[in-house]
Amino acid sequence: MRVTMHDVAQRAGVSIKTVSNVVNGYPHIRPETRERVEEAIERLGYRLNTTARNLRTQRTDMITLAVPELRLPYFAELADSVIRSAEEQGLTVLIEQTGAVREREVELLDGRRRHLTDGVIFSPLALGQDDVALFAVDFPLVVLGERVFDAPADHVTMNNVAAARAATLHLASLGRRRIAVVGAHEGELVGSAALRTEGYRQGLEAAGLPYDPALVGEAGLWHRSTGSEAMGRLLDSGVEIDAVFALNDAMALGALHALHARRVDVPGDVALVGFDDVDDVRYSVPTISSVDPGREQIARTAVDLLVERIAGGAERPFRRVTPDSRVVGRESTGDAKEGDEKVVAVQPGGNEEVVDALSASA
Secondary structure: OOOOHHHHHHHHOOOHHHHHHHHOOOOOOOHHHHHHHHHHHHHHOOOOOOOHHHHHHOOOOEEEEEEOOOOOHHHHHHHHHHHHHHHHOOOEEEEEEOOOOHHHHHHHHOOOOHHHOOOEEEOOOOOOHHHHHHHOOOOOEEEEOOOOOOOOOEEEOOOHHHHHHHHHHHHHHOOOOOEEEEEEOOOOOOOHHHHHHHHHHHHHHHOOOOOOHHHEEEOOOOOHHHHHHHHHHHHHOOOOOOEEEEOOHHHHHHHHHHHHHOOOOOOOOOEEEEEOOOHHHHOOOOOOEEEEOOHHHHHHHHHHHHHHHHOOOOOOOEEEEOOOEEEEEOHHHOOOOOOOOEEEEEEOOOOOEEEHHHHHHO
């Protein structure tokens, strides 16, 4: 059975208020009373927080990482990177999966479970630019991703447009002229799909290639299945294709499955590039070239920014950080053979921005 503060009070022969004062570090308690309460806590195994220091400082030494879904390899690997970075700072990470459901993301920001952790790293997917006001919270918060900009919080984002442009240009540099894109979201104005599709269009323009709507493969959620379905529709349409840029690696793996099923040679007939550089692309056949958006730097920077806020940095200006990205060439583009890889393009991230407007709005 769960040990309660009442159980501790009974064993120590004191009031519940006295137990509360002890565990919360109230100084004006007789030493013998404190000793009896602490002995009862030890005997019964009662813990409000992990250590006495946490009780005194009102710290849990835990942070929350909230992501849409862990079945996507990128978010699973991001969680691993955040956990390792947090462990270096003596922190434990509580993972919350929002399912990209608006109500869950709103609930995360309303602070109802605020007492469980010291701060939150949040990658929203259901919330958008119209919801910026919801991010004006009274606890340490770092925002990830591309759904919300100008929120009153520190923000770590990706070099989406420039990285997608570089990936498309690399395909063009290989002599590919009919470059398809898989994973577009029709009508989307913000978010990863919109930004990466814009980068794709810029890459075509820079290479002197026309934008052809027939080469755009729409997809809903970015999973292997949707990548396979979108690739299949493009191939079945009869449109000429000699390269594919998939907007994430899960869809790249799905696209590769569809190409194999139709006996299309990769990279001989169709070259393939993904985005996220997750571990799986190193073990596909052929291995898949991909954009590395700087996931390790994203995780490390997000944890560092959150730790600064938790430690008392509430008054400093909000910051926006964009890590470097790079295109890693592998077998699917003919850049490397037998499991090798090489960096074929690098896009420096934007310098860390101090966003005065955000600071003023807090």
